Amino acid sequence: MLGFFMKLSPAARIAAVILLVYVAVALSGPLWAPYSFNAVLTGGPFEPPSTAHLLGTDNLGRDVLSRVVYGSRPVLAMALSATGLATLVGAALALPLVLQGGLADEIGMRILEILASVPPLVLALLLISGLGNGNILIVLAVAFLFAPRIARVVRAAAMAVVVEDYVTAALTRGEAMWSIAVREMLPNVAGTILVEFAIRCGFAVVFIGALGFLGFGAAPPAPEWGLMINEGRANINASLWPVLAPAAAMAVLVVAINLFTEGLARAIGDAPGTAP
């Protein structure tokens, strides 16, 4: 683990530390956050930063820092679970299709491309307004949007693997399809899948934030970053902090994910076990 960390570029190491801080804050936040995310009139409305309220207060006198800290929990949980689900589904679709080849592969991939070509926000809003609201539904909707895109990337990597002789050798000894996909192909596309997962996590954070901003998903008074930005927007002349704090939290998180992903992709490129 530490050896892997040392292989990352300096920027990626800093990004990894930032990501660890985010996870630590999300896990331990309720233990040390100065106020509850929902406690009103902990001070006056629109107070500027002070020792009592490090990031000021919002229109209801709620502590902005506490709300941002609590807000890291849903965004991390939803982004990770949506991306994880999408990666699982995408890989599980792509590997058997590539292995099967021929007509099944052609038809399957054309369907996935059609799904991937619909603008994601439009499709997400359609799904959510058609099926109802709620965090689980948003996770499912984001996973549904990302899965075809991930499947295409996994497929591209798997195409290079499926022609290798070790896959042919597995075919000639009569291995089952799932066994070839999991035993022979998956380890050789795992790096690509991991990098794709990391990239999509960054997208998911922004996407879920955008849905919250538009009023989908979390409902007031939930401390969701996108929702907080929207609420603070109306009173931006009174105080900048209720908008700035969640926006900055989201921006730093996404930048850290992207920098870490870039370092990850490079480190995997010369991972042990690959032929020179």
Next chain:
Amino acid sequence: MRPERPLLAVDDLVVVYRGGPGWLWPIRHAPAVNGVSFEISSGETLALVGESGSGKSTIARAVEGLVRICSGAVRLHGENVTGPVRGRTPDTKRRIQLVFQNPDGSLNPRHSVLTILSRPLSIFRRLRGAHLRQAAIELLADVQLDASYLARMPAQLSGGERQRVAIARALAAEPELLLCDEILSALDVSVQASVIALLRRLQRERGLAYLFISHDLSVVRWLAHRVAVLFRGEICEQGRVEDVFQPPFHPYTEMLLAAVPRLDGGSMAPPPSATTGAGPERTRAEGCPFAGRCPRRIGPICDAEGPPFQQLRDGHAIRCHIPAGELASLQTEPAMPAAPAFAATTSSV
């Protein structure tokens, strides 16, 4: 003289690759393999020789069931096994094993040697746990590697070691026929020598049969019992190795032998107006496939009629319009390729 039922019988095999932009409008190409027949008995080595693109690998892949066979039959112990490998019984899959040309691609870079060997051991011999490990160690011993190699990854092996592991993986199935698709071409000469010695020892000890595909005629002469010479997917000469490499030759065999460089600077007298490199496919579809490049072309008959197989002694057959006696008188120079440099070491193993 040959047993009634050979181990492998390939009968009038035709393979046509479908190519083109997609599955919807496949374009038919000229056959990669056209009407090829041969037999291999237990404990025998048949070499397939011919230039690149002559269909050698395609024949091996057809026998293994990896390419679609258009017509013809592949029989194992008289039983028809022509279909794709997925439709074959586990026992048929076990009996025929393929060793690939490039050992870098035939071993999964993410699997240890133990994992690589354990798959066929558990599938074909149902071994588990300590028995499996023991069998894997024995396989490594068969290819002269010790037990410390079990934990290694392919990237930690040299090219020769990788090819030995690939052979060990094929042996794990306890096959009767090993299809060796240019398995020496990625190896340097000293490693080639040790792999050849290994193949000969395994044949002696277990009665393994080989379909040995190569373009190295000196290795073929050293290893094979019989040779089939392929040109553009058709066999033009077939017979015992000592007969094929002695006059009379098929004109194409003669050209192949003349192309072998000699260390002493001399070479076999080239046939008149020998042309190497790609020539026309054939002058006419019904004619001799070699007519367009043949240095000993005799006339319009070469374009008009497919030449007959002239049966000579001990199964030696030459497919040419020129009578064998006449060919022999034209081709006086002995052309046996020199024994490979490592022959002395090989024979003592």
